[in-house]
Amino acid sequence: MLYIPRIIDKEIDRRSKAFDAICIVGPKGCGKTRTASERSKTIIKFQDETKRDGYLRLAEDSPALFLENPKPILFDEWQDAPKIWGTVREATDNTDSTGEFFLTGSSSKKVQTPHTGTGRISTLGMLPMSLFESGESNGSVSLSSLFLDPAYEVAGKRSSLAIKDLIYAVCRGGWPRTLAIKDKTAKLEIAKDYFRQVYQTDISAIDEVKRDPVWAKAVLSSYARNMATVVKPGVIAQDVKSNYPMSDPTIASYIDALERLFVVADIDAWMPQIRSKTAIRSAKKKIFLDPSIGVAALGLSPEYFYTDFDLFGHVFENLVLRDLLIYSMTLGGKIKHYRDDYGLECDAVLELPDGRYALIEIKTGEKRIPEAEESLLKIVALIKDYNLKHPEIPYREPSQLIVITGTSEISSVTSSGVKVIPIGCLRD
Numbered sequence: 001m002l003y004i005p006r007i008i009d010k011e012i013d014r015r016s017k018a019f020d021a022i023c024i025v026g027p028k029g030c031g032k033t034r035t036a037s038e039r040s041k042t043i044i045k046f047q048d049e050t051k052r053d054g055y056l057r058l059a060e061d062s063p064a065l066f067l068e069n070p071k072p073i074l075f076d077e078w079q080d081a082p083k084i085w086g087t088v089r090e091a092t093d094n095t096d097s098t099g100e101f102f103l104t105g106s107s108s109k110k111v112q113t114p115h116t117g118t119g120r121i122s123t124l125g126m127l128p129m130s131l132f133e134s135g136e137s138n139g140s141v142s143l144s145s146l147f148l149d150p151a152y153e154v155a156g157k158r159s160s161l162a163i164k165d166l167i168y169a170v171c172r173g174g175w176p177r178t179l180a181i182k183d184k185t186a187k188l189e190i191a192k193d194y195f196r197q198v199y200q201t202d203i204s205a206i207d208e209v210k211r212d213p214v215w216a217k218a219v220l221s222s223y224a225r226n227m228a229t230v231v232k233p234g235v236i237a238q239d240v241k242s243n244y245p246m247s248d249p250t251i252a253s254y255i256d257a258l259e260r261l262f263v264v265a266d267i268d269a270w271m272p273q274i275r276s277k278t279a280i281r282s283a284k285k286k287i288f289l290d291p292s293i294g295v296a297a298l299g300l301s302p303e304y305f306y307t308d309f310d311l312f313g314h315v316f317e318n319l320v321l322r323d324l325l326i327y328s329m330t331l332g333g334k335i336k337h338y339r340d341d342y343g344l345e346c347d348a349v350l351e352l353p354d355g356r357y358a359l360i361e362i363k364t365g366e367k368r369i370p371e372a373e374e375s376l377l378k379i380v381a382l383i384k385d386y387n388l389k390h391p392e393i394p395y396r397e398p399s400q401l402i403v404i405t406g407t408s409e410i411s412s413v414t415s416s417g418v419k420v421i422p423i424g425c426l427r428d
Contacts, residue, residue: 016099019122020092026126027262036102040074063087128174132427139427161424173292191292224297228317270336270349291318327428358400
């Protein structure tokens, strides 16, 4: 199968110039092994049934012999042979070379290593495919160019992504395996099977702590009902405990396991000092690292969203947040959110290392664009008001104001300078 270039390729190549070994982590099935294989001359797969026994014996008795193979060397499922980590770490101590080793493996197995690899083995997180990588977005609007090129033109770019195709893409997910499947209905089975494996097997395999599949399914379902919403930690717990006799520590352990499996994640709150600390809500926004898992947890088909556009709004926001996490990697940025007790909120805030940032609203339909624009402008007004009152320590104003939409056919710029970008146009 032809390799589909991934946005993370740029970050891998950048780090390969600074580190001799890179460990790629992320959800299983997101393409870690294939991406690392593309830049490796030797591939050691510890789960290759034809070579597994020999590989494991060598890894236990004389792991350094693996290093005599042509480099770069990929050790896939290295957790099955824990001594490989220490062997690679020691090898990086004895050379000035870079980009010689790659390690990938299943996130569902935790392994204790004698050394962390800090400063020697760089760990890089990978996510499933964005809409640009899977081909739903034509990539006519570059998020990076908005920051790097002051003259970059956004208006007039067209999206050909129909709403039904967008709904289908959300339910299918960004799993590379789906690219090799021709039948559209069959593609949807990948996310469903992923969901089943997580609550039936992976959640116990991650740290060898036996967990109840029924309880695990309940926690995932609660997350799905709160997808892309800002909730306090106790909300998930109360939801689950209303049906199952789980204690708070037990629920916390299930959530921790799901986070380590790269199934769910939190979007941190943006905390600018423009209002009293007590007025800014620091609660995290709950998301799935691929929204298709949340849809599978709810047991829904694409057709369901044809009549429940309100729920799709939450699922769509989760999708956009996933893509923003991927696209922001090119800029070295972080994704956060803002919400305060005065009613102001911003779905996403993209922060760059140099201090610049973008305020981003996410709206499914065009009718809510004015509302999104007004919300963004209120935050800008708040910052300007703060700066007038505190000229000695002014807060930086946003570099970009953006509304990302699901149904818009063409990108535009409002009279106030807010950029309206269809998700079917966006790329890194």
